[in-house]
Amino acid sequence: MKIIKRDGRLCEFDRQKIIDAICAAMSRTEKGVDLQIAGRIAEEIEKFCEGKNEFSVYEIQDMVEKKLMDSSRKEVAQSYIIYRYNRDVARKSKTKDIFLDIIGAKANDITRENANMNADTPAGMMMKFASETTKPFVDDFLLESDVREAVKKRYIHIHDKDYYPTKSLTCLQHPLDKILNEGFRAGHGSSRPAKRIETAAFMGCISMETIQNEMHGGQAIPAFDYYLAPFVKKTFQEEIKKIGEVISKDCSHLMNYQPEDYIRKDAGDLKGDERYLQVAINNTVNRVHQAMESFIHNMNTIHSRGGNQVVFSSINYGTDTSAEGRCVIRELLNSTLEGVGNHETAIFPIQIWKKKRGINYEPTDRNYDLYQFACKVTAKRFFPNYINLDATFNQNNLWKEEDPERYRYECATMGCRTRVFENRFGEKTSIGRGNLSFSTINLPRLAIEAAHLAQERTGLYFPLGEGSEKHMTRIYKDTVLRIFMNRLEYYCDLTARQLYERYQFQCTALAKQFPLLMKGMWMESEKLNPDDRVEPVLKHGTLSIGFIGLAECLVALIGKHHGEDENAQKLGLKIITFMRDLCVGYAEKYNLNFSVLATPAEGLSGGFTKYDKHEFGIIKGVTDKDYYTNSNHVPVWYKCTAEHKAKIEAPYHDLTRAGHIFYIELDGDAVKNPESVQAVVDLMDKYNMGYGSINHTRSRCMNCGFENADANLERCPKCGSTDIDTIQRITGYLVGTTSRWNSAKLAELHDRVTHDECCGKESE
Amino acid sequence: MNIAGFYDESISNGVGWRAVLFVSGCPHHCPGCHNEKAQSFTYGEPIDKKNLLQRIQENSILRGLTFSGGEPLCPENIAEVLDFLYEVKKIKPNFDFWCYTGYTYEELLKRQDPVTEEFLNQIDVLIDGRFILELKDPDLTFKGSKNQRIIDMKKTREKKSIVLWENE
Ligand code: SF4
Ligand SMILES: [Zn+2]
Numbered sequence: 046m047k048i049i050k051r052d053g054r055l056c057e058f059d060r061q062k063i064i065d066a067i068c069a070a071m072s073r074t075e076k077g078v079d080l081q082i083a084g085r086i087a088e089e090i091e092k093f094c095e096g097k098n099e100f101s102v103y104e105i106q107d108m109v110e111k112k113l114m115d116s117s118r119k120e121v122a123q124s125y126i127i128y129r130y131n132r133d134v135a136r137k138s139k140t141k142d143i144f145l146d147i148i149g150a151k152a153n154d155i156t157r158e159n160a161n162m163n164a165d166t167p168a169g170m171m172m173k174f175a176s177e178t179t180k181p182f183v184d185d186f187l188l189e190s191d192v193r194e195a196v197k198k199r200y201i202h203i204h205d206k207d208y209y210p211t212k213s214l215t216c217l218q219h220p221l222d223k224i225l226n227e228g229f230r231a232g233h234g235s236s237r238p239a240k241r242i243e244t245a246a247f248m249g250c251i252s253m254e255t256i257q258n259e260m261h262g263g264q265a266i267p268a269f270d271y272y273l274a275p276f277v278k279k280t281f282q283e284e285i286k287k288i289g290e291v292i293s294k295d296c297s298h299l300m301n302y303q304p305e306d307y308i309r310k311d312a313g314d315l316k317g318d319e320r321y322l323q324v325a326i327n328n329t330v331n332r333v334h335q336a337m338e339s340f341i342h343n344m345n346t347i348h349s350r351g352g353n354q355v356v357f358s359s360i361n362y363g364t365d366t367s368a369e370g371r372c373v374i375r376e377l378l379n380s381t382l383e384g385v386g387n388h389e390t391a392i393f394p395i396q397i398w399k400k401k402r403g404i405n406y407e408p409t410d411r412n413y414d415l416y417q418f419a420c421k422v423t424a425k426r427f428f429p430n431y432i433n434l435d436a437t438f439n440q441n442n443l444w445k446e447e448d449p450e451r452y453r454y455e456c457a458t459m460g461c462r463t464r465v466f467e468n469r470f471g472e473k474t475s476i477g478r479g480n481l482s483f484s485t486i487n488l489p490r491l492a493i494e495a496a497h498l499a500q501e502r503t504g505l506y507f508p509l510g511e512g513s514e515k516h517m518t519r520i521y522k523d524t525v526l527r528i529f530m531n532r533l534e535y536y537c538d539l540t541a542r543q544l545y546e547r548y549q550f551q552c553t554a555l556a557k558q559f560p561l562l563m564k565g566m567w568m569e570s571e572k573l574n575p576d577d578r579v580e581p582v583l584k585h586g587t588l589s590i591g592f593i594g595l596a597e598c599l600v601a602l603i604g605k606h607h608g609e610d611e612n613a614q615k616l617g618l619k620i621i622t623f624m625r626d627l628c629v630g631y632a633e634k635y636n637l638n639f640s641v642l643a644t645p646a647e648g649l650s651g652g653f654t655k656y657d658k659h660e661f662g663i664i665k666g667v668t669d670k671d672y673y674t675n676s677n678h679v680p681v682w683y684k685c686t687a688e689h690k691a692k693i694e695a696p697y698h699d700l701t702r703a704g705h706i707f708y709i710e711l712d713g714d715a716v717k718n719p720e721s722v723q724a725v726v727d728l729m730d731k732y733n734m735g736y737g738s739i740n741h742t743r744s745r746c747m748n749c750g751f752e753n754a755d756a757n758l759e760r761c762p763k764c765g766s767t768d769i770d771t772i773q774r775i776t777g778y779l780v781g782t783t784s785r786w787n788s789a790k791l792a793e794l795h796d797r798v799t800h801d802e803c804c805g806k807e808s809e
Numbered sequence: 810m811n812i813a814g815f816y817d818e819s820i821s822n823g824v825g826w827r828a829v830l831f832v833s834g835c836p837h838h839c840p841g842c843h844n845e846k847a848q849s850f851t852y853g854e855p856i857d858k859k860n861l862l863q864r865i866q867e868n869s870i871l872r873g874l875t876f877s878g879g880e881p882l883c884p885e886n887i888a889e890v891l892d893f894l895y896e897v898k899k900i901k902p903n904f905d906f907w908c909y910t911g912y913t914y915e916e917l918l919k920r921q922d923p924v925t926e927e928f929l930n931q932i933d934v935l936i937d938g939r940f941i942l943e944l945k946d947p948d949l950t951f952k953g954s955k956n957q958r959i960i961d962m963k964k965t966r967e968k969k970s971i972v973l974w975e976n977e
Contacts, residue, residue, distance in 0.1 A: 686817050687826070688870050713821035717950040721820040724870050731869065753947060762947040 395460025591644030594673030
């Protein structure tokens with residue numbers, strides 16, 4: 046006999062669950078627990094149901110209530126009912142408080158979970174109402190009880206839990222060529238294939254905007270240059286044709302001319318064909334430039350998702366060496382450098398430069414000039430970030446320089462760091478794939494609890510945290526590590542199971558629920574009919590177990606973090622290697638793509654820390670800040686050289702195949718020194734890192750346009766204006782003002798040590 | 810020689826990432842000086858060359874070393890500064906060396922002093938001239954006031970006349 050659970054899934058009838066529920070109700074009465082009665086009722090219900098088909102949880106509960114009423118323990122029935130009623134009321138009054146918070150537009154943490162969303166607009170509020178009410182629904186009806194407990198006690202965090210009931214997947218790397226060559230076939234009406242650069246770029250926008258509404262994470266284009274290059278050629282040919290019409294001459298012999306590079310030059314002195322070609326090139330460059338400009342503009346202004354959020358968009362590029370691909374890259378960088386609107390820094394899309402030796406890294410490489418240009422743009426506009434295709438784990442043997450579709454084997458990343466590349470069910474690629482869901486484990490909490498248990502067991506009591514290592518004996522150290530690893534394994538197992546359950550729930554979605562995504566944009570989805578379940582194609586996605594606060598975890602365990610101590614670094618690597626090995630096991634067990642994620646901490650580091658601080662008090666170097674350190678990062682407040690930071694963090698990149706990022710905080714004006722950006726990429730190259738970005742500050746006088754790198758700029762040194770806009774980076778996304786940051790992130794920002802002059806030994 | 814400070818890595822004192830040595834002591838006393846305390850020769854601590862050399866050695870992000878101050882090229886400091894330059898060159902043969910000075914290039918030439926001449930032969934870029942508050946401009950790159958010059962010493966030596974530095 047099956048039971049229909051609250052979420053519609055089926056499970057086997059379990060007599061013990063009924064006994065547990067009755068005993069729980071009995072324990073709240075004066076007479077206490079009577080196992081005999083509980084067992085008898087459960088048995089009667091089981092007998093009654095036997096041979097019949099399916100029962101819902103509610104029907105079973107009603108039966109329990111009735112049986113209790115008929116028993117000698119009527120008061121238990123009351124307790125059972127009261128308990129359920131109270132839970133309802135409690136849930137409702139909590140909802141009321143949250144609603145009042147949202148309505149009041151107060152600057153609290155709930156409305157500021159996401160740095161790039163304005164939750165105070167009506168549409169934003171509507172989303173928050175929905176989000177805050179679905180979360181308890183998920184807790185009560187979609188999670189197993191042990192998972193729910195683990196979430197409640199902040200052992201784990203389920204990301205995008207509010208989207209759980211929608212069965213949505215996280216993110217996608219768009220195979221844009223499909224849309225460009227075949228047009229849209231989804232939604233209302235359809236569009237034709239692209240013929241020129243303007244439409245191609247615009248269709249890129251539409252693709253990301255449409256699918257944004259079908260998913261809960263970011264949208265990315267994995268090979269922006271390759272996808273758009275053919276349309277540069279088409280635009281050039283269009284220009285040749287136009288010239289032919291204007292001069293009333295047959296120019297068809299020029300149609301297949303291949304420019305060496307699309308560079309604007311004065312055509313005044315040129316004659317005949319040469320002149321026509323140069324004019325066509327000039328016009329093409331202008332049009333590509335404008336197309337890139339509007340692409341960036343659109344990505345920053347068109348709001349989807351309830352009208353209050355722009356797409357979390359990213360584009361990867363840099364490796365197309367064709368003249369047309371180079372033209373796309375150059376004009377994209379040019380428009381980025383110029384800025385949008387009043388020369389302001391564009392927040393989206395996040396741009397990612399694909400750094401590859403032989404293509405764009407060494408001075409003799411064809412795209413080296415564009416790489417240098419990219420570094421200059423980063424210095425001023427934060428983007429591009431850099432993905433290192435030469436990192437051992439980012440390579441694919443199928444990549445061949447002469448292959449025009451080699452981009453298929455180039456690793457691409459979501460700007461926020463989510464990485465999808467390896468696949469149990471096909472070739473290593475990022476394209477047409479994405480993350481299904483991810484959950485994060487609170488490492489500091491596990492470490493603190495392990496330490497408390499180890500103290501109990503060894504009878505060795507001392508205050509935890511920084512400097513505690515001097516109290517530790519050998520036996521204590523062995524004990525605490527053993528306990529910690531055991532608990533880590535327990536919570537990894539639990540998280541893997543939770544991800545798998547969510548995956549099963551996602552599998553029940555029908556293709557038509559994700560109209561564009563499942564029309565060929567997600568890998569193999571072209572074979573699905575609208576009414577088919579999406580199950581057969583979800584296997585191409587990834588399930589990720591994330592972690593946060595490795596640094597604080599290490600301090601709780603052995604008194605030091607990995608940035609300051611070699612043994613701590615060894616232990617850190619041991620912990621994350623252990624998680625990686627567990628994920629290899631889950632991949633076998635569940636036959637799905639499991640991997641470890643170096644979680645970005647937004648909206649979560651504060652929640653964990655606040656809760657743990659409340660329970661464990663202030664532990665030096667562990668819970669004494671308002672946030673936990675991002676994934677495997679060296680703490681932001683720790684002073685060390687950029688190279689030391691690189692050396693420490695690099696080995697974690699190979700272990701965290703679901704995504705990672707290396708940040709370098711720059712103090713000083715990189716615009717005046719773009720070589721400093723190149724030097725950071727060199728560090729990534731040297732230490733085999735996967736993905737990195739440069740954090741710095743750009744302050745801009747809104748009156749006269751003066752810019753510098755001073756985060757505390759209040760008065761413009763040129764014109765004296767106090768209208769200053771300061772841009773900084775949060776979780777890979779840029780934010781213009783810091784008022785929308787949640788308190789944990791603000792505290793982190795405040796503590797960040799910059800890598801310029803951080804080691805200054807100013808003697809006082 | 811005392812030093813007022815040492816930056817392991819900086820992007821604001823010349824091209825690329827650079828170590829910066831701030832030498833104590835300066836005879837110029839410019840109004841608006843960026844580091845007034847460092848005008849005293851007794852400010853800071855005696856230079857610990859071994860420690861600094863090790864920090865420079867270990868850091869592969871560095872492209873060069875910049876001398877600043879204080880005044881690295883005043884008679885009290887220049888010999889030791891040159892000495893330190895030699896030692897850094899030994900462990901980092903590809904380093905380039907920049908130097909800030911309150912003297913003008915012409916003033917330094919006029920000294921006709923072999924140590925000064927040797928120093929000018931060894932360095933790649935010299936930023937010369939006093940800091941003049943009235944000529945201060947926040948838009949300037951690698952210098953404080955408009956009167957100062959960033960001199961490409963290699964080209965200057967070749968051409969035997971002043972060539973200003975330009976970033977490629
Ligand atoms: S030369 Fe430099 S250190 Fe000396 S007083 Fe002038 S500004 Fe200050
Ligand atoms: Zn101004």
